[in-house]
Amino acid sequence: MEQQKFEKMYLMQTVQKTIVILRAFTKEQPKLSLTELNKKTGIGLSSLQRFVATLVYEGFLIRDDRTKQYQLGLSLIHLGKLVEEESSIITIAQPILQQLNKATKESISMSIIDGNERRCIMNIESSYALSARNHVGDTSPLYAGASAKSLLAFLPQEEIDQYLDEVAMEHVTENTVVDREQLLEQLQEIRKQQYVFTRAERIIGACSFSTAIISNGRPVASIAIIIPEARFDEEQFDELRELILHAKFDIEKQLNK
Structure with a gap:
């Protein structure tokens, strides 16, 4: 127990020191030497060298071999861009x-790709007492469920192949597709029709319509209508499909202005 407490304290201090190093760079001082970082952060030179070497290796800092100075790296630009895109899409998508x-009076969710998973970042509750929904923060494999598949379908084929090479597909429910060729055929169909409809693929008792939001040729999010199977009426199919596609095109139009 004491060992675990020590490790937790150590990890927190490590993260804190990393943040202090990154925050040492400012608009006025975009480039700093190791000595200058030492003075600004108060971190000992020996430890500071290890932190800085790791940040350079991971792309969060760049070292100029000629001047021996460091500056913020491209990995931070990438992360900043993700935050900017997600913030923009939430602002644009929420009223739509x-x-x-x-x-629809049904639960509406929005999800993004997070590593090799789908993560829910927004959920609007159904008006009905009986509802099916995603919870903000929930994750699922990219091969399981409508909101995940609609994201996976619009990735470049080489990224889809790489993902399928890395992941071991397992049943989430008995309806989850775990055969690679069958899944690839479904992804092709999703790209063709611009949406996907699933029944109890990830959540037993729920069916979903989902479509991807495309920006700069990539899926930046997916939106979904989630309905309890007990309430779903086949006569609603065309209307729900048109409603979610209309929302998709509305969001994309504003996002890509």
Whole structure:
């Protein structure tokens, strides 16, 4: 127990020191030498060298071999861009998804790709007492469920192949597709029709419509209508499909202005 407590304290201090190093760079001082970093952060030179070497290796800092100075790296630009895109898409999508929620009275969610998973970043509750929904922060494999598959389908084929090479597909429910060729055929169909409809692939008792939001040729998010199977009426199919596609095109139009 004491060992675990020590490790937790050590990890927290390590993260804190890393943040202090990154925050040492400013608009006025975008480039700093190791000595200057030492003075600004108060971190001992021996430890500082290890931190800086790791940050350079991971792309968070760049070292100029000629001047021996460091500056913030491209990995931070990438992360900043992700935050900017996600913030923009939430601001743009929320009123559109609220209208979709009002029109359908069903749960509406938005998800993004997080590593090799789908992560829910927004959920608007159904008006009905009986509902099916995603919870903000929930994750699932990219091969399972409508909101995940609609993201996976619009990745470049080499990224899809790499993902499928890395992941071991397992049943989340008995309806989850775990055969690679069958999944690839489904992804091709999703790209063709621009949406996907699933029944109990990830959540037993729920069916979903989902479509991807595309920006700069990539899927930046997916939106979904999630309905309890007990309430779903096949006669609603065309109407729900058109509603979610209309929301998709609305969001994309504003996002890509």
